[in-house]
Amino acid sequence: MSVISIENLVKTFGGVRALDGLDLRVEPGEVHGFLGPNGSGKSTTIRILLGLLRRDSGQVRVLDGDPWRDAVALHRRLAYVPGDVNLWPNLSGGEAIDLFGALRGGLDGRRRDELLRRFDLDPTKKCRTYSKGNRQKVAIVAAFASDVELYVLDEPTSGLDPLMEAVFQEEVRQLTQAGASVLLSSHVLAEVEALCDRVSIIREGRIVESGTLAELRHLARTTVTVETGRPVTGLAELPGVHEVRPVDGRVRLEVEPEHLDTLLAHLVRFEVRALTSTPPTLEELFLRHYGEATDSEQRPAAGGTR
Amino acid sequence: MSAFTGTGRLARLALRRDRVRLAIWTLGSPLIGYALAESVASIYPEEQNRLGYVEVANSSVVARAFNGPVASSDLGAVVVTETYLTLAVLTALLSTFAVIRHTRQNEETGRAELLGAAAVGRYALLTAALVVVVGANALAGALLAVAFIGAGLPAAGSVAAAAAIVGVGLAFTGVAAVTAQLSVTSRGANALAAAAVGVAFLLRATGDVLGQRSTDGLRLDSAWPTWLSPLGWGTQIRAFGDERWWVLALPAVLLIAGVAAAYALAERRDVGAGLLAARRGPARAAAGLLSPAGLTWRLHRGALIGWAVGVAVLGLAMGLAGHEVDDMIADNPAAAEAIAQLGGGDELVDAFLAAMLGLFALTIGAYVVQALLRVRGDESDGILEPLLATAISRHRWLGTQVVGAVLGALALMLLAGVTTGLGYGLAAGDPVGWTVELTGAALLWLPALLVVAGVVTALFGALPRWSVALSWAVLIAFLLLGQLGAALDLPQAALNLSPYTHVPSVPAVDVTVLPLVLLTAAAAALLAIGLITFRRRDTPT
Ligand SMILES: Nc1ncnc2c1ncn2[C@@H]1O[C@H](COP(=O)(O)OP(=O)(O)O)[C@@H](O)[C@H]1O
Ligand SMILES: [Mg+2]
Numbered sequence: 001m002s003v004i005s006i007e008n009l010v011k012t013f014g015g016v017r018a019l020d021g022l023d024l025r026v027e028p029g030e031v032h033g034f035l036g037p038n039g040s041g042k043s044t045t046i047r048i049l050l051g052l053l054r055r056d057s058g059q060v061r062v063l064d065g066d067p068w069r070d071a072v073a074l075h076r077r078l079a080y081v082p083g084d085v086n087l088w089p090n091l092s093g094g095e096a097i098d099l100f101g102a103l104r105g106g107l108d109g110r111r112r113d114e115l116l117r118r119f120d121l122d123p124t125k126k127c128r129t130y131s132k133g134n135r136q137k138v139a140i141v142a143a144f145a146s147d148v149e150l151y152v153l154d155e156p157t158s159g160l161d162p163l164m165e166a167v168f169q170e171e172v173r174q175l176t177q178a179g180a181s182v183l184l185s186s187h188v189l190a191e192v193e194a195l196c197d198r199v200s201i202i203r204e205g206r207i208v209e210s211g212t213l214a215e216l217r218h219l220a221r222t223t224v225t226v227e228t229g230r231p232v233t234g235l236a237e238l239p240g241v242h243e244v245r246p247v248d249g250r251v252r253l254e255v256e257p258e259h260l261d262t263l264l265a266h267l268v269r270f271e272v273r274a275l276t277s278t279p280p281t282l283e284e285l286f287l288r289h290y291g292e293a294t295d296s297e298q299r300p301a302a303g304g305t306r
Numbered sequence: 307m308s309a310f311t312g313t314g315r316l317a318r319l320a321l322r323r324d325r326v327r328l329a330i331w332t333l334g335s336p337l338i339g340y341a342l343a344e345s346v347a348s349i350y351p352e353e354q355n356r357l358g359y360v361e362v363a364n365s366s367v368v369a370r371a372f373n374g375p376v377a378s379s380d381l382g383a384v385v386v387t388e389t390y391l392t393l394a395v396l397t398a399l400l401s402t403f404a405v406i407r408h409t410r411q412n413e414e415t416g417r418a419e420l421l422g423a424a425a426v427g428r429y430a431l432l433t434a435a436l437v438v439v440v441g442a443n444a445l446a447g448a449l450l451a452v453a454f455i456g457a458g459l460p461a462a463g464s465v466a467a468a469a470a471i472v473g474v475g476l477a478f479t480g481v482a483a484v485t486a487q488l489s490v491t492s493r494g495a496n497a498l499a500a501a502a503v504g505v506a507f508l509l510r511a512t513g514d515v516l517g518q519r520s521t522d523g524l525r526l527d528s529a530w531p532t533w534l535s536p537l538g539w540g541t542q543i544r545a546f547g548d549e550r551w552w553v554l555a556l557p558a559v560l561l562i563a564g565v566a567a568a569y570a571l572a573e574r575r576d577v578g579a580g581l582l583a584a585r586r587g588p589a590r591a592a593a594g595l596l597s598p599a600g601l602t603w604r605l606h607r608g609a610l611i612g613w614a615v616g617v618a619v620l621g622l623a624m625g626l627a628g629h630e631v632d633d634m635i636a637d638n639p640a641a642a643e644a645i646a647q648l649g650g651g652d653e654l655v656d657a658f659l660a661a662m663l664g665l666f667a668l669t670i671g672a673y674v675v676q677a678l679l680r681v682r683g684d685e686s687d688g689i690l691e692p693l694l695a696t697a698i699s700r701h702r703w704l705g706t707q708v709v710g711a712v713l714g715a716l717a718l719m720l721l722a723g724v725t726t727g728l729g730y731g732l733a734a735g736d737p738v739g740w741t742v743e744l745t746g747a748a749l750l751w752l753p754a755l756l757v758v759a760g761v762v763t764a765l766f767g768a769l770p771r772w773s774v775a776l777s778w779a780v781l782i783a784f785l786l787l788g789q790l791g792a793a794l795d796l797p798q799a800a801l802n803l804s805p806y807t808h809v810p811s812v813p814a815v816d817v818t819v820l821p822l823v824l825l826t827a828a829a830a831a832l833l834a835i836g837l838i839t840f841r842r843r844d845t846p847t
Contacts, residue, residue, distance in 0.1 A: 050695045053844045072699045080695040086688040088605065089493070092587025095595060102596035103696035124586040128414075128491060139692065 001064060003028050003150055003181040004049060009058035011044055011205075018044045020205035022058070026183050031176055033196030034185040035286065041205040042185040043083060046154050049183075050080055063150060076105045079143035083155040083185075085135040087127035093138045094123030100142035112145040118167050133159035144171055151175060151182045157191060169194055189282045201286065213282070220280035220288060221254040224263065229271030238266055250274075312426035316434035320408045324438070331400050332446040335393055335471070336453035343385045343457035356384055357524070363387060364519055364526040368627040371511040374538070375526035377547025382459040386467045386545050394540055395503060397446070397475040401439050402482035402499035408435035409483075410580075411492035432483060432572055436565060439479050447472035463546035470540035473557035477536035478503065480564025487571035490580035503537075510538035536560060598703055602710040606677055610714050613673050617666065617718050618725045624662045625729020625740075631658045653814070659730060659744060660811035666722040667751035668785050668806060670715050671758045675777050677711040678762040682773050686847050700841050708763055708833060715755045723748025747812035753825035757805035758784070760832025767839030770846055 004026035011019040019041050026032040036042050047053040049062055051071035060067055065074045087096050094116075101107025116123055121137045130138065136159045143151060151172075157165050172182060172195055186192050192199060193213065200210040209216060221242065226232070227250045235244045235251070240259030245252050255263050260277075267275070280288075321328070350356045356379045363369040363376045373391060377383040409432050447468045454464035478499065485498040513532025519525070532538035539556045543549060594600045631654060681704065684690045694700060723745035731740030761780050765773040787796070787804040801807045805828070808821040 047691075047845075052691055052694055054842070071694075072697050075695060075697040080692060082688070082692050082695075084688060085692070088601075088689060090608075091595075091604070092589070094589040095587060095591040098591035099596060099601060100692065100696060102591075103598070103693065103698050105697050123589040126585065126587055128493070 002026060003063060004183060005061045007059040009045070009048065009060060010056045011048060011053065012056055018205055022202070022205060023207055024200055026181055028181055029176060029179060030197040031172060031182040031184060031195050033192035033199040034183060034202065035187065035192055035199055036202035037187055040202045042202060043154055046152055046185060049152060077148050078150040078152055079104060079146045079148045081139045081143045081153045081156040083158060085139045087135055087138060089126065089128030091127055092124055093121060093127060093130060096127055096138050097123065097142040101146055104146050107145045108147055112141060115141040115144055119164060133161065136160060140168065144175065149180055151180060153182065153184045155185055155187065157188065165191065189286060193282050216285055217279050218257050220285050221256055222260060222280065223252065223254055223278045225250055225252045225276045226267055226272060227274040228267065229273060232267065232270045234266065238263060309427040309429040310433055312430040313433045313437070316426065316430050317437045320434055320438045324404065328442050332442055332449060335397065335446045336449040339389055339393065339450050340453040340457050342389045343454060343459065346385045346388050347381055350381070350384055353379060356381065359384055361523040362630065364523055366630050367515055368623050368630065370514045370517065370526065372623060374510065374514045374541040375517065375528055377544040379524065380463070380546045382454070382463040382467070382546030385459065390470065390540060391537070393471050394474040394537055395507065397443065397471050398478040398503045399500065401443060401475040401479045403496060404439045404442070405435050405479055405482035406486050406492050406495045406499065408438065410486040410489065410495045414492050429569060429572060432568055436479065436483065440476065443472050443475035460546065462549060466543050466545035466549045469554055470543045470545060473554055474536055474540050476561040477557035480561040483564050483568035484571070487568050487575065488580055506535040506537045509535035513538055598698055598706040602706050605680065606710055606714060609677065613718055614721055617721050621722050621725025622729040625726040626733050628655055628658050628730040629733030631655055656814045659726065660747070660814035662726055663722065663744065663748050663751065664788065664806065664811055666748070667719065667754055668788060670718045671755060671781050671784065673718060674711050674715045674755055674758045675762055675781050677714055678707060678759060679774055679777055681707050682766055682770060685770065685845055688847060691845060694845065701837055704763065704837055704840050708759055712756060712759050716752060719748045719751055719755065720745060743813060750812055750817065750822065751809050753822045753829065754805040754809050756829035757825055757832065760829040760836070763836030764832045767836035767843070
């Protein structure tokens with residue numbers, strides 16, 4: 001039984017089709033990366049999963065319930081970290097954490113204190129004086145100190161520094177060791193690569209790619225650079241070989257994974273002296289789906305803007 | 307680059323950000339001045355009426371505390387007495403809030419850092435704020451003088467009266483320039499400046515109450531505390547009496563001193579830092595906070611306490627004033643008629659007390675609107691979203707807010723009844739009886755307040771993005787129908803649109819139950835609409 005299953009989900013805002021037939025499945029115990037640039041529909045999907053937005057059409061199940069109808073019962077079993085955390089300005093951080101915990105149905109006090117220490121957060125400061133990163137820590141501590149089955153995290157680290165990012169990754173691993181499932185929306189590729197068992201890539205409200213990282217790599221071309229004793233010929237006629245370029249005495253090319261074998265068989269006839277092969281990075285996968293045109297949107301820098 | 311580089315650009319930015327507020331301020335104050343001048347002229351047309359007014363106003367403790375001394379029996383002096391403190395306090399608050407908005411608030415939100423990194427000098431932000439606020443005060447003052455002259459008052463007095471208001475605005479501009487440097491948060495800076503306004507009011511009230519009255523009763527010389535208060539200085543100019551222009555030097559000196567101190571403080575501190583540390587809170591939540599009701603109480607208690615203090619002071623004052631109503635308007639049929647129209651019934655005192663309770667109910671309607679609209683504020687700020695992602699249902703959350711706002715209104719209305727009854731009873735010699743009677747009368751207004759709560763809830767559920775503007779518009783419509791409807795001879799059908807029209811104004815008339823039941827039913831229907839539509843909709847920012 002999937003923890004989250006979405007089929008053919010559609011959501012429009014006025015004329016804008018924010019989600020356009022989206023499918024997504026999160027299995028028990030996995031960390032599922034939900035990857036896409038700003039405006040691709042990640043937050044909209046998550047808000048529908050939380051019963052904050054109403055879907056136009058499609059099937060959505062969360063923990064085997066309907067997120068709109070069974071919102072209250074489901075919310076006892078999941079915890080949410082929004083991408084842009086806003087808090088009551090006159091409450092202290094500690095009060096906000098306890099409040100979210102209590103309203104969700106309880107909070108592990110020991111874990112709360114440990115998380116506060118690990119994230120280096122001062123709980124006596126008033127929320128109005130917190131920076132964006134610290135507000136995000138409040139939401140993270142409140143969520144991670146709750147013992148629930150599912151954690152829904154919407155770009156949770158966009159305001160954290162690299163040190164805190166590392167702490168965050170360790171804490172997420174601990175959650176999954178305890179058996180919980182995590183949906184992690186992000187546009188930080190390194191974070192997704194480090195944490196996620198499976199990844200879904202969203203573009204303009206649709207999932208364009210979904211699978212384990214190994215499976216996704218398989219879909220993309222491997223870059224091969226080869227140095228041979230004799231000039232290589234006949235590469236262009238080989239199946240699945242692209243972008244052949246000579247680079248100071250060597251040849252660089254891209255090859256589809258299933259044709260690697262044929263390529264190697266062809267190359268050995270030209271006295272191979274050196275050969276490197278690089279599997280695609282997630283970044284390359286990502287760029288393949290978005291192209292250079294939207295490049296500026298994909299920089300994992302700016303974070304949420306409202 | 308000098309310390310003032312960029313001031314002009316920042317001032318234009320502030321003007322652009324505040325163009326609506328500034329327009330309301332600079333046009334609103336002269337409009338209020340003009341309308342009140344016309345209405346005072348119609349109530350006290352003859353020198354004879356006004357002599358009576360001056361005598362009562364300068365001797366009554368309540369009138370002295372709330373209006374200050376009357377400079378002469380000229381029509382202008384009566385107009386000033388009736389308008390001065392309202393306009394002065396409004397101007398003081400508008401000036402302080404505007405200064406802080408364009409200084410500390412910019413720092414708090416980090417906008418100042420962005421600007422500071424651009425070609426902007428160290429003093430530019432403060433200077434731009436001062437330019438805008440001083441300019442707004444000057445413009446509003448000039449228009450106010452024109453309004454008074456336009457209402458037929460002598461030019462010298464009109465200018466002095468407007469200058470008195472401008473002086474108050476400038477004095478508190480100086481105060482706010484300093485508090486903006488002291489506190490790290492704009493809220494803290496606003497609170498400090500507002501507290502200064504409150505202290506100034508109390509000092510002036512004390513000085514005026516303790517003042518010496520001349521033997522003919524036509525002149526009141528305030529005691530020394532008045533001279534410590536910027537609000538007092540405005541009355542000491544004695545516009546439309548023997549104008550003392552030199553008093554205008556006092557606010558000018560305070561403005562200059564405040565600005566100099568603010569520049570000195572700005573020179574010594576970092577951007578974003580203050581001289582008073584931000585207050586800390588508890589590391590753990592008290593058990594009482596950990597429920598929707600607990601959170602609601604926590605979020606509203608500050609405002610509620612503030613309202614309670616205001617209502618109690620006003621209630622006592624109105625009650626005490628009730629005892630003087632007969633004297634004050636004995637030989638003034640126009641004023642008597644105005645009160646009778648508001649309150650109804652034959653007994654002038656009963657009409658007065660009923661009218662006061664009705665005014666309290668309208669004012670407390672503003673509390674209901676403000677308290678309930680917080681749900682919309684939280685929604686558009688994105689605070690509501692993580693809250694609704696916990697195990698709190700939408701019905702429970704909104705229901706708690708409604709109950710909180712209504713209980714707050716109930717407490718305030720009770721307090722209004724108790725204090726008005728106590729005040730009047732103490733003066734008239736039957737404190738217990740009058741307290742009981744007016745408390746009961748005050749509670750009759752609760753159904754009207756429930757309707758106000760219902761309107762806000764329904765608007766929040768059905769038209770979230772419009773709910774703030776529409777809720778206030780509806781309340782203002784109720785206010786206008788109640789206060790001006792009868793005077794403007796509007797048809798009864800129009801008056802009936804306001805729930806306040808249907809509440810029997812006890813003690814002036816007898817209790818009738820049916821309208822109260824119908825109002826409660828209407829409120830219940832509106833609340834149901836709000837809850838149902840909120841459950842069915844998205845949560846837009
Ligand atoms: N409340 C809303 N009203 C109108 N348009 C919206 C609303 N929320 C999201 N959108 C639009 O839907 C699209 C997806 O947004 P979002 O889900 O926030 O993307 P992401 O989280 O991936 O950055 C965007 O084009 C955005 O402008
Ligand atoms: Mg988003």
